[in-house]
Amino acid sequence: MLFVAPLVVLLLIFVYAPIGRLVYYAFTTYDGLKPPQWVGLDNFAFLASWPDFRRAIGNTVVLTLGVIVWVGLPFLLAVIIHGRRSANLVRAILFLPALLPALIVGRAFRLVLAEQGPINEALRGLGLDLLAQPWLASETWVLPTIITVIAWATMGTGVLLYSAGLASLSSDYVEAALVDGARWRQLVWHIYRPALGPVTRFWLLLLTIGTVTSFFPWILGLTQGGPGTASVTLDYQVYRSGVQTSRLGLASAIALVGVLVVAVLLVVQLVMRRVRGSDEW
Amino acid sequence: MFHRTPSGVSAARRARTLTALSLSALLAGTVGMSTVSAQDAPSGDISFFGWDVADLTSGLGLGFQTAAMSFTAQNPGVNVTFDAVPFADFVSAATSRARAGTLGDVVEMLPGLNHAPVFAALEATTPADWGDLATELSGWGGGVIDPADPNTVAGVPIGGQGVIWYYNKALFEQAGLDPEAAPGTWAEFTAAADALKAAGITPVAASGVDSFLAWWAWSSFSPQYFTADEVLQVRSGEIPLDDPRVLASLQPVADMFAAGYWNSDYADKSFTDMESAFINGQVAMIPGVITSIVNWKAWDGSALGPEGYGVFGAPKRDDATSDGQFFNPTLIYGVNAASENPETAKAFIRFLAGVEGQSILLAQSGQFPNRADVDLATYASPGAQAIQGVIDSRGASDVIQNQFSAAAQGEAFQKLTQAIVSGDLATFLGDLQAQQGS
Secondary structure (H helix, E strand, O other), rough: OOOOHHHHHHHHHHHHHHHHHHHHHOOOOOOOOOOOOEEEHHHHHHHHHHHHHHHHHHHHHHHHHHHHHHHHHHHHHHHHHOOOOOHHHHHHHHHHHHOHHHHHHHHHHHHHHOOOOOHHHHHHHOOOOOOOOOOOOOOOOOHHHHHHHHHHHHHHHHHHHHHHHOOOOOOHHHHHHHHHOOOOHHHHHHHHHHHHHHHHHHHHHHHHOOOOOOOOHEEEEEEEOOOOOOOHHHHHHHHHHHHHHHHHHHHHHHHHHHHHHHHHHHHHHHHHHHHOOOOOO | OOOOOOOOHHHHHHHHHHHHHHHHHHHHHHHHHOOOHHHHHOOEEEEEEEEOOOOOHHHHHHHHHHHHHHHHOOOEEEEEEEEOOOOOHHHHHHHHHHHHHHOOOEEEEOOOOHHHHHHHHHHOOHHHHHHEEEEEEHHHHHEEEEEEEEEOOOOOOHHHEEEEEEHHHHHHHHHOOOOOOOOOOOHHHHHHHHHHOOOEEEEEEOOOOOOOOHHHHHHHHHHOOHHHHHHHHHHHOOOOOOOHHHOOOOOOHHHHHOOOOOOOOOOHHOOOHHHHHHHHEEEEEEEEEEEOOHHHHHHHHHOOOOOOOEOOOOOEOOOOOOOOOEEEHHHHHHHHEEOOOOOHHHHHHHHHHHHHHHHHHHHHHEEEEEOOOOOHHHHHHHHHHHHHHHHHHHOEEEOOOOOOHHHHHHHHHHHHHHHHHHHHHHHHHHHHHHOOOO
């Protein structure tokens, strides 16, 4: 017990005490300078009736659906390049975007995806005017576009994780399946998918939590929440309310909702592990 | 009001510094140095906390740098340093610094309520505390902490600000319009815009990324529906933001979009993009401000040149019930209540607000003065003179643009363009009212 005491103290000071303050502020009005004033559940009542907050929740849920792409695409790519001669080179190239800060990638894509940007100009140049869209300026396209940009940026990390999983997979399973006449599609579904299950669950959880807590730099770089509030997410709304308009009580309440969502996701994941009767992810 | 991207080049900086020193010497000779006796001479280090001082080689930053050099030259015991923060994070940075005891001695703020959370960190004051400045400066109302107590302010108002429309004379001529005849009524405005459109010229600049241009356009029409007193009633909550007059003042901006006057790529553009587009002759008219950015000083120093543009107040609408032109302090300067050197901080603010300080800010940064004894003709171009003409002819309302709380203004910047595009202005104003009261 004595050995873990320093760690416990550090955790209390730097993790749990701030969370405790956050919970307290969520029930106050606080502008950062005057002492917080207790308002009970007023902040949450306001959130319940605030269209912007509902929109932020809705946007976050829609973006969370992007995990299907963010997980599925790297899985397929990792399987495709597995065992090939140039696999390391491909992995390195795919991983490069992960080294760039999200804000910078967002800003760059903002230029690339502009109405008169290179993508639309290229489409128009090919006579495909109908396909040129206001990717980030249209309420219809903005969320799918964000999902696509994030897929590009996170693909390398996903491929790396899956490649690590594949490296630890015994080739006996694959060879046995091939001897039995399995096709590539059957290999993917019956061998690789279950074998990489722990990686998938881990990556899925990481990305899902990320949509609630770490989307801020993407949104700031790509859309600043726009057009209107069409791409405001929970964590971007925390920035808007807390930093831009100095309503720290309200921002804390929004953040607390985010923490609760993450906690629920973790509990669900824990329950699933118990149901599987496994210590694996 | 918003800092520019730093573009400092050492040679350019040296040249500007030399110019600044020359100007300081000239001003000291022409308007008289504000010397003080040795016994009460300000001394010690002070820091200036704000967002306009990120780049000291252009915009307001250059003016402040020049003014600080002149002030310290006259007060050898003083050292002024600048502490810059991004505009968007100003309130949170200021409140965090105040809690940590590291807030600057002089604090820059927007007039009105946008930076209201910072007031608690400042030394509350009254105009009378500032001696002659109480009567020499206009716009003390911009610093009022609580509308119920209009005599207590967060700081001293310095500079003059308002919203105005600029047009490109060459593009007007290209469209067959008289380049010297600025639109005065809504009918004249739409006729000009239609002619520009027919000539293949984009009539009006809009910036969907930040909504600032639409916001300024809106603020330019507000005095046609609100008197100065009524604008203050909006601030105090007596007039809600879903009042029909607020909708009427926003309607012209929506009408411009509906008529197809905006640049087609408005959604991808920021106000600085459109500032460049106006300079480069890609758009004929742009709503801007009279001090700092998107203003006459930016045009004067560009390819457009001092003779290349004209100005006009918001064209008068048929249903207008009033007429006027917002003209309010550019910024408010307060003294940190925890300052270790408050007297020197106040001396610097007095210097900035005085004839010499405001002359420097006008000459270096294009900031309009909020005192009558600064000679605009000496330092400003024909564009600035024309703006003064609009102010004189329409009557200046001594209030800031639209009077919103920080929350409502944040909401407006986030949603204004989209609300105009969707046409659902009533819902937008209802949302703003919810924020104004929250």
